[in-house]
Amino acid sequence: TQLLEQSPQFLSIQEGENLTVYCNSSSVFSSLQWYRQEPGEGPVLLVTVVTGGEVKKLKRLTFQFGDARKDSSLHITAAQPGDTGLYLCAGEEETSGSRLTFGEGTQLTVNP
Amino acid sequence: NAGVTQTPKFQVLKTGQSMTLQCAQDMNHNSMYWYRQDPGMGLRLIYYSASEGTTDKGEVPNGYNVSRLNKREFSLRLESAAPSQTSVYFCASSVTGQGIYEQYFGPGTRLTVT
Numbered sequence: 274t275q276l277l278e279q280s281p282q283f284l285s286i287q288e289g290e291n292l293t294v295y296c297n298s299s300s301v302f303s304s305l306q307w308y309r310q311e312p313g314e315g316p317v318l319l320v321t322v323v324t325g326g327e328v329k330k331l332k333r334l335t336f337q338f339g340d341a342r343k344d345s346s347l348h349i350t351a352a353q354p355g356d357t358g359l360y361l362c363a364g365e366e367e368t369s370g371s372r373l374t375f376g377e378g379t380q381l382t383v384n385p
Numbered sequence: 386n387a388g389v390t391q392t393p394k395f396q397v398l399k400t401g402q403s404m405t406l407q408c409a410q411d412m413n414h415n416s417m418y419w420y421r422q423d424p425g426m427g428l429r430l431i432y433y434s435a436s437e438g439t440t441d442k443g444e445v446p447n448g449y450n451v452s453r454l455n456k457r458e459f460s461l462r463l464e465s466a467a468p469s470q471t472s473v474y475f476c477a478s479s480v481t482g483q484g485i486y487e488q489y490f491g492p493g494t495r496l497t498v499t
Contacts (some may be wrong), residue, residue, distance in 0.1 A: 280427075304485045315389070315475050315490030316428070323485065361427065363488075369485045371416040371435050371479060373444070378429040 276300050277364055287384050294347045294379045296362035300331055303367045305338055307346045310359040310378075351377035353382045387411055387493035391476050397497045398466040406461040406494050408476030416479040416486060417459035418443075420450060421472040422493075428475065434459055466498045 279293050296305070304323045308316035319328050322338035322345060329336045333356075335348040349356055359380050363373040389410045398404055409419065418433040430443030434453040448470060459478075463470060473495050477488040489490045 375428040
């Protein structure tokens with residue numbers, strides 16, 4: 274059972290376009306993290322959101338945690354080829370201790 | 386400060402062979418993890434160690450064993466490799482901050498079992 278569902282699974286856009294990636298669950302999370310992974314490397318943490326309704330910005334990336342702490346979104350403004358990569362969301366359930374549950378990922382390709 | 390290191394980077398095994406994947410972190414983290422990553426399936430937790438001296442099964446532990454050798458090192462062993470274990474394996478460690486377990490990953494080991 275996949276606790277975290279990401280959509281879309283694949284996204285190919287042109288440089289300068291905006292996009293949104295979604296991460297949804299029926300479970301409540303005490304925190305939710307977003308990672309980016311480039312080919313041949315391990316995932317790298319981008320941001321952690323903790324409070325329901327929280328919005329965090331990282332340059333052109335905006336992350337939002339749902340009010341009920343069951344979902345999250347990642348919005349990229351004016352995408353650049355350097356944004357290309359696999360974006361993974363990961364949730365920490367209140368009863369899971371130090372474990373994270375990862376979504377399947379969204380493969381983003383930004384074409385110049 | 387190297388972060389999380391993994392060896393080897395690539396490995397090819399024949400069915401039935403055994404091997405150990407090594408992982409070390411120099412960030413003084415308490416928790417360490419082993420994941421496998423397969424196309425379309427994200428990262429699946431194999432085993433984790435919340436602290437030195439403890440290990441617990443994750444989502445897909447069958448066919449694997451682990452050893453938390455000390456606070457820095459966490460190894461993953463395949464006793465009798467099977468083609469279904471062909472995957473990319475990632476080790477991670479985490480720091481705790483107000484109960485938040487942000488994970489730091491190694492570069493991965495690409496394993497092929499023929």
